[in-house]
Amino acid sequence: MNHSYILLFSGADLLCDMRSRWGYLHEYSDIEADWLDQATQQHIGHCEGRGVVSYQIAENAAIDTMRFAPTSLFRVLPNLTPDHRDLVSRGAHLAHWRRTHRYCGSCGGLQSVHETEPGLMCQSCGVTTYPRVSPCGIALVVDDDRVLLARNARFPRPMFSTLAGFVEAGESAEQTIAREVKEEVGVATGRIVYYDSQAWPFPDQLMLGYFAEYRGGEIVVDGIEIAEARWFDCNNLPENIPPTMSIAGRLIAHYRDLRAQGLSIFT
Ligand SMILES: [Zn+2]
Structure with a gap:
């Protein structure tokens, strides 16, 4: 057996x-x-x-x-x-x-498990394909005691969370953060500080978590991906925020704890 x-x-x-x-x-x-x-x-x-x-x-x-x-x-x-x-x-x-990935992206042949590598091998042309991992930048935009949280139009239930987007070809994760924040809520960011990462199988992301310093601009949501975005005092957060199982929830909890101790993430 x-x-x-x-x-x-x-x-x-x-x-x-x-x-x-x-x-x-x-x-x-x-x-x-x-x-x-x-x-x-x-x-x-x-x-x-x-x-x-x-x-x-x-x-x-x-x-x-x-x-x-x-x-x-x-x-x-x-x-x-x-x-x-x-x-x-x-x-x-x-x-x-x-x-x-049942078929080879190069020749269309059937793929099968590679005998020695952690990937798939095309039975026709022999190309090896490795599991796809999609890097995604996720950021909590902060301004002293304020944090910027957004309600995604696609969330199944109303929840205020951090901002996130896929890393595009040729970008660093920090460039992704600055671009996504600007595109989704219209504000400019300054310093961007790495926090932690998390595998997120919905379906294949690697979430790279950052704190982003607010530099200026009024919130203007894109109205497509983001339905609403607001500043919240980190001592008075909305009821529906992500659980700390997710890196979004941990970014928020970590920043709230830091501010409670009078500390800054940007030192
Ligand atoms: Zn092939």
């Missing part, structure tokens, strides 16, 4: 077992073999000394819906320990990559 745990994806959702210890990690003995799309098998890592392998659910798999339910990562991740969060994040990231 295979000793590994299984992560089983239904598209971007994780199949969860309502009866198991960790609903998202399955034993091979609890899963029917014909539920697994073998072509999508992917080694993810280890958990308690055992390997973890992910699969996509096979088309037409007759899942026991009284026991197993596809569950959004947004629901699963906040309840995990940091180790398990890393594992599931990596699994979701790689599962997305496998779903979207």
Whole structure:
């Protein structure tokens, strides 16, 4: 019997077992073999000394819906320990990559798991493809005790958060921050100080977190991505801000704690 745990994806959702210890990690003995799309098998890592392998659910798999339910990562991740969060994040990231890179971008041939490299190899032309990671700058714009938070038009529920955008070709992460802040809320930034990074599997980002110093300008939202943006006193933040599981939430919490001690991020 295979000793590994299984992560089983239904598209971007994780199949969860309502009866198991960790609903998202399955034993091979609890899963029917014909539920697994073998072509999508992917080694993810280890958990308690055992390997973890992910699969996509096979088309037409007759899942026991009284026991197993596809569950959004947004629901699963906040309840995990940091180790398990890393594992599931990596699994979701790689599962997305496998779903979207079945064919070679160079010749259109089928790709299969590379025997020695952590990538895929085209069966026709031999090109190796590595998992795509999309760097994204995320920033809390600050001005003494004030922080600039924005409500994204696409958030499923109203929430005030930091600003973020993908790093474009040829940009440094700091240039991305300055450009995104200007584009999304119209203000100019000065010093930009790195804080921390976080893998974010929605679907394949590496979030690079910064504090950005407010330099000037009135808030003017773009009206497309950002529906509303306001300054908040960091001692009187809005109710709906990101949880500290996310780097957005940690940027806000860290700055509030610094100001409570009378400290500045720009020294
Ligand atoms: Zn090829």
